[in-house]
Amino acid sequence: MREAVHSYTVGGAIAMKQEHWRGTLLPGMAANLLALDRDPFTANATSLKSTRVLLTMVRGAVVHDAMTQPGPSRRSALSA
Numbered sequence: 655m656r657e658a659v660h661s662y663t664v665g666g667a668i669a670m671k672q673e674h675w676r677g678t679l680l681p682g683m684a685a686n687l688l689a690l691d692r693d694p695f696t697a698n699a700t701s702l703k704s705t706r707v708l709l710t711m712v713r714g715a716v717v718h719d720a721m722t723q724p725g726p727s728r729r730s731a732l733s734a
Contacts, residue, residue, distance in 0.1 A: 655695050685714040 667677025676684040689709040694702060710718035 659694075685711055687711050 664673070664677040667673040670676075675682075676686060679685065679687065688707050688711070691706040691708055692701065694705060697705065706720065707718065708720045709716065
């Protein structure tokens with residue numbers, strides 16, 4: 655899992671020649687991140703498939719917040 659996340663984040667930034675401003679969470683970098691309802695590094699393969707995104711930020715701005723939206727994502731997050 656760590657290798658997959660690294661490839662997707664740092665590797666993606668390098669492939670786009672944008673590693674100077676994205677790919678890692680450091681001061682001055684684009685704050686693109688997400689919060690999940692479980693730790694993907696410790697979840698088993700079966701439960702990983704049902705992982706829900708609770709929050710997504712792009713360049714420091716919230717673009718998705720399951721806690722403020724009605725529906726299954728919110729119910730799952732509140733019961734976790």
